Amino acid sequence: TASPSPSLFLLPSELYYLIARFLQSGPCKKSAQVLVEELEEHQVRGSRGLSCPGTAQPRCPGWDGVAVNAHIPPDYLLRICERLGPLLDKEIPQSVLGVQTLLGVGRQSLLRAAKGKISNARMAAFGFDE
Numbered sequence: 054t055a056s057p058s059p060s061l062f063l064l065p066s067e068l069y070y071l072i073a074r075f076l077q078s079g080p081c082k083k084s085a086q087v088l089v090e091e092l093e094e095h096q097v098r099g100s101r102g103l104s105c106p107g108t109a110q111p112r113c114p115g116w117d118g119v120a121v122n123a124h125i126p127p128d129y130l131l132r133i134c135e136r137l138g139p140l141l142d143k144e145i146p147q148s149v150l151g152v153q154t155l156l157g158v159g160r161q162s163l164l165r166a167a168k169g170k171i172s173n174a175r176m177a178a179f180g181f182d183e
Contacts, residue, residue: 065097066092066097068130069088069092069097070092070122071125071129071130071133072088072130073085073088073089073092074122074125074127074129074130075127075128075129075130075131076088077127078127078128134155135153137155137163138153138154138163139153141163141165144167145165145166145167145168147160147161147165148160148161149161
């Protein structure tokens with residue numbers, strides 16, 4: 054099998070960054086701080102760039118500070134999520150029009166497949182490899 058492109062290795066660390074950035078901007082600042090500390094502890098690549106939430110420090114020890122990613126607003130992850138449903142609906146319509154949720158299943162799932170195609174999860178459930 055072909056190995057994933059190097060850019061795909063950044064996706065998980067970028068997602069962690071966006072989650073922490075989102076948490077920092079809301080009521081879960083302590084959760085954001087714990088996540089930032091764990092990312093540092095596990096040396097997650099690409100996790101640099103978050104300020105230390107709930108402290109007067111402009112950055113956590115070893116982190117570059119938000120200025121590195123100043124172009125990323127705190128609601129960036131939320132805005133990405135808001136765009137996913139409408140983009141997918143253009144290709145594969147949902148079963149209940151107008152209902153936008155990240156938690157849907159079946160034809161309401163953001164992971165839904167085109168009719169007649171069996172999703173990778175279903176294939177795996179039946180013991181078939183991709």
